[in-house]
Amino acid sequence: MALAALKPLHQPQLAPARPMVELRGVRMAFGEFVAVDDVNLTVADGEFLAIVGPTGCGKSTILNAIAGLLKPAMGTVSIDGAPVSGVGGDIGYLFQQDALLPWKTAIENVELGPMFKGVGRTERRADAMAWLAKVGLKGFEDRFPHQLSGGQRKRVQMAQALITGPKVILMDEPFSALDIHTRHLMQNELLRLWQEDRRAVVMITHDLEEAIALGDRVVVLASGPRSRVIDSFPVDLERPRDVAEIKLDARFLELYRNIWASLRGEVEKSYERRA
Template sequence: MALAIVKETTVQPRSASKPMVCVDAVTMSFGDFVAVENVDLTVADGEFLTIVGPTGCGKSTILNAVAGLLKPASGTVSIDGAPVRGVRNDIGYLFQQDALLPWKTALENVELGPLFKGMGAAERRERATTWLAKVGLKGFEDRYPHQLSGGQRKRVQMAQALISGPKVILMDEPFSALDIHTRHLMQNELLRLWQEERRAVVMITHDLEEAIALGDRVVVLAAGPRSRVIDSFPVALERPRDVAEIKLDQRFTDLYRNIWSSLRGEVEKSYERHD
């Protein structure tokens, strides 16, 4: 099997662990419109990768290709060595929008993954209860999504995505719809859960601060169409981190300046094209 050729501008700290997600020369297009072209990405097992880029640069498209929701026009995506063909269920996906089933209670939503995998009722109920408690929603088991706040719904979604112990966690601007305080809270929560059991994470965001605060590595995408990877920055900040405090760190601000100088040009280009 052809191994992904990874163009790394810098040596990453966790290069020793095996690659979990390989995106190899992937081009995504919709008819004549080419969203992303020739993208190479590798995410090591246990690595938290964040992808930033201007609006409309096809960030979500890449994520959907990894999830198997969309098929690349060319190139291959593989997870843990196996090529992705169609939707697979060893990944956890955190959507930007409300993705909970509105006709199921918080508990029923969380136990969906185990249910679809054929786990017995008692066991999955027990696991779902544990996971709800883990995300701080003990006592909210029987609430329907419309009876929960935006942040609480996000917590349920987290539990829902993580309960089956996925190999890879994909996140598509998961916190962008939340207010700033809830967002900080959720980011810390996410880091705490991830710290417990490190998985490969690919997170898409347009918030550079979030990208640096959470990630091990930040990848910058060019303005679309025909977007591609233009830079990759390792984030050598120690963990565990507190997202609010880390922003005051000198190294954080230096990194922010570096990445922003790379990103700014693309954001400006994207505005010119969209005006």
């Protein structure tokens, strides 16, 4: 085939990745209020998808639908081909707020996922030890959350989200409460861990720089109500990436300009509606 012949020979011909998360004609409503409508979205296995949109457009609502926390009023959500029905799927979460149990130590928090999955005490303790080491917290196993810094607590949360090897990782503004330097550090940590074992990621953020620096693709949502997907931009930046460095890359700036051109109007509309 002519097209195939144009591809450089050293590039392996990868099979198209299978769809891991699929939303078809999804409507999310709160009573009469339709937050999002007719959302169609496919996230491939191993793909890092970032979703951006103005505040209040329905980003968290969409994530909660994928998590099975909220039921669509219309349409379907599926993970790895199976319809989502309620919580308990093969999902890892990373949220903005501290989700750690304050009365449990770092290692006990990391052990929760495997424990709920029925992994035995010895094995889950060993797994959790290994994961804490992986996120740079060797020696901090027995600290309680209040004895850890914001960045360290975020590391514990990452270990917690990844230890069970979930099919899908959902993140809702995971780093927005951190100061800029800690945020860069955590973003790089996340990329490093994700690259070791690529899972499908859906990350919600209002920070376009974060979306481009981390994502394989950036999807733009319209301002609400009845928000929907209005654009999808592949991010063709090389990996591994350093999030602080990549923001100086000419291609990064070009992508930023293009995506901002799409997002800007929606952000302005959402301001007008609130004013």
